[in-house]
Amino acid sequence: MFKKLLLVAIVLALAIPLAVPATAQDDKPTIGFLPGVLDPFYQVMEIGVNAAAADFGVEVFLPQYPSTWGPSAQTPILEAMVARGDLDYIILAPVDKEQMIAPLQAAVDAGIKIITVDTFLGDGDYINGPVTFPISYIGSDNVEGGRIAGYALAERLGGKGKVYVQNTNVGVSTTEQRGQGFIEAISEFPDMELIGMDYNLDDASTSAAQTSAVIQREPELAGIFGVNVFSALGAGNAVKNAGLGGAIEVIAFDATKEAIENLNLGVVSMVIAQKPYDMGYLAVEFAFADWRGVTSLPRRVTTGYAVITAENVNDPEVARFIYQVP
């Protein structure tokens, strides 16, 4: 009798863990979301993530936002997420395309599938590139974004004039790519000339000082591309205080509320908005589809841009791209 009971107990003990995945298969996936840093861009992405989670009835877990941009802040949070043991997918914006490979490989080894949003691993090509384990890379094409800024500026300037770039730091892939795309676009116009690019360390005061100096050096300067919020803010401030508001076009990247305020004040003349909401929503949708056995998901999705100007900023169709956190 005792032996029989023991046998039943053993069989049950073995069967329960076997049974769990079988029932989980019918269940919904558990998804983790890890942004790059606390800022409005990722906060809007989180809204997209939550919207998709509600639509698909899945649970999304966001432990915390990294306090600073860098692998040393993001990795511990990632490791804590892996250590939970209940996540099927992690949606994240890797803060470094090389340094985040190893920590994410460890997550993959623990049975978690990865989707990268906004930023990428390796060279972003998950089919032929050095890193192929993520399901997909959903994000803007920053070279394309720079090109859109370049074409938009060229159009406003009638395809001629001297232009200048305010960049943040050397070695940051996204802003470098925006600068590169901008330069590519400008070089297609024979009457346009790039007179330089300065680095402001993501500081508006420095950007303003540098731009003031360039305005003095180049009286014929017609347009400036600020690759992110602080770059454009400083450049726009310098232009406005030189009495050149309207005469020098300033194009800003990223549609934070601050950027839109500056658009309304005439400090910048155009804002290029990314679509973080789309990135977040699509990433959850992709995870869900993968869970349901969809195997033809694209490995790269570019989410595109919206161009916001003083003329269209009040149009709800455009205004919804402003990075607005309620």
Add this chain to the structure above:
Amino acid sequence: MTVDSRAEALPRRAVSRRVARQKQAILLVSRVWSWIFLAIMVVFFSIEGTGFFTVRNSQNILVAIVPVLLMGLGQTFVIIAAGIDLSVGWVMGLSSVVSALVIRDLADGGMAVGLAILIGFVAGVGSAALAGLLNGVIIAKLKVPPFIVTLGVSFIARGAAFLLSGGNVVGGQPQALRDLGNEALLYLQRGDETRLYFLKKPDVTGAQLRMLDRILPWPVVIAFVLVLIAMFILHRTQFGRHTYAIGGNKEATKRAGVPVDRLTILLYVMSAVTAGFAGVLYTARFSGGSSIAGDALMMSSIAAVIIGGVSMFGGEGRVSGTVLGALVIAVLQTGLIMMAVEPFWQYVIVGIIIILAVLMDQARDLIIGRAEAE
């Protein structure tokens, strides 16, 4: 050899007079070399750089030095007293965020804009003073090295600024604040008839607007007033004399009955307060509070203090030196851009000047020391 043998032949009093003269000459050179360097730079950039020697550029440079100068101003006192304050950058950010939040909320709540701005400024500078108080108390009372304490407080200030702002730029500021950050005491209208306007901005538009130079923008005026106050405190008051004394020999100062602990706390509060002013002026200039406002410029502010001849070993330095140091950095930055030089050279050159400044300092000590021993 001949000099030495002649010196031996001279009477004792003549030798000491010669030494005193020598000492004075060396002191003079060590004090003015950076002014001479600045003058050479200005002349060089005026010849080589397009648009450098203009009224407008002089004002651009003055505006550019404000955050570096203000963060360096209190720091000058701290370093003279043989301390260091590494928290000024993030304290500036904290002050920027706090002032922006207070001004926005009060103005939105219907308070008169002027009063809201005033209260916001007090709150911003007050939050900075609180961080300075924390620095000072731990350094003075718990005897923790300032390097460690201010590093720790820097992180706390950073965290507080991010928590308060939620990582966002705090926008939604009233127009009056933007005017305070960007308008000026005087306006110079160039063109057919050059005219100077006091306080009132002439009503011009379009191309005329480009011929309008803002002379002494408000942030520059405020920074200038703070510099004068700092000069008075350091060079004319007992507090100033005690600051030098603490840097020269802390123990002896304490034995002489000077309340060193209390003074130390005050010094760090002062350092935080000037950084706090940098923060509120950032908020005014860019009409938004940013937690990272001071991060990029913190090291430049310490560089300015060192280039200005303040000894890192304490006991020596002047406020005018820090003004000069900030000017050297801003002139260099502006000048190199006007010459269209690759921007990264700026760092290399600033680095060389810092080391030169310290070498100059040491050489002086060495020569004076030897002269005294003679």
